[in-house]
Amino acid sequence: MSPSPSSDPDDRGPYTGGLGSRREARERAFHLLYESEIKGEQPDAVLASLPLEPDEFAVELVRGVGEHRAELDEVIASFAHNWDIDRMPALDRAVLRLATFELVHRPDVPTGAAISEAVELAKRYSTDDSGRFVNGVLSAIAADVRPD
Numbered sequence: 001m002s003p004s005p006s007s008d009p010d011d012r013g014p015y016t017g018g019l020g021s022r023r024e025a026r027e028r029a030f031h032l033l034y035e036s037e038i039k040g041e042q043p044d045a046v047l048a049s050l051p052l053e054p055d056e057f058a059v060e061l062v063r064g065v066g067e068h069r070a071e072l073d074e075v076i077a078s079f080a081h082n083w084d085i086d087r088m089p090a091l092d093r094a095v096l097r098l099a100t101f102e103l104v105h106r107p108d109v110p111t112g113a114a115i116s117e118a119v120e121l122a123k124r125y126s127t128d129d130s131g132r133f134v135n136g137v138l139s140a141i142a143a144d145v146r147p148d
Contacts (some may be wrong), residue, residue: 006024019099020049021055023117026098028054029061030121033094042066074101079140080133092134099138104145 032054036043043066053059054126065072076096077085099118102109114136123131 012053018100022057022113025057026061026117027054027057027121029065030094030098030125032058032062033065033098034091036066038063039066050119060097061101064105065097068101069097072097072104075081075100075104075141075145076137078136079144089126090128092130093119095126095130095134096137100141103138103142111146115139121127 014121032046033043035041035047039046046064047053047059054062057066073085076093077083080096088096095118098121099114102112102114106114115135118138119131119135124148
């Protein structure tokens with residue numbers, strides 16, 4: 001299933017705040033990171049090409065992943081046993097990078113929110129096994145970077 005916002009039946013338009021706005025911003029950031037990956041463009045270039053800038057939180061996430069991608073990939077690779085990050089489905093890479101960025105660089109984001117929302121994105125947009133895979137990798141990362 002493609003993460004194109006226009007093909008998403010639950011797309012409710014721009015992220016204007018209110019209940020669930022962080023969840024919606026995360027989903028938008030996920031779409032943009034996937035687009036960046038598929039196009040082979042830097043996340044900032046994808047953001048710059050948009051007619052309207054997304055929600056501020058989505059922009060922070062996309063830029064943060066772009067700025068820290070090498071570090072995030074190292075962290076993911078160290079916990080994704082027997083998986084080469086380049087061989088993972090692109091959707092899984094995008095969601096893992098997004099959630100790992102939140103776990104490592106956004107202490108204001110609760111651990112449970114980062115993991116559960118990443119798992120939901122993986123279940124919704126990737127393979128049948130992606131939810132379990134993403135949950136396992138992110139739980140191990142969280143135990144290491146947020147031991148409390």
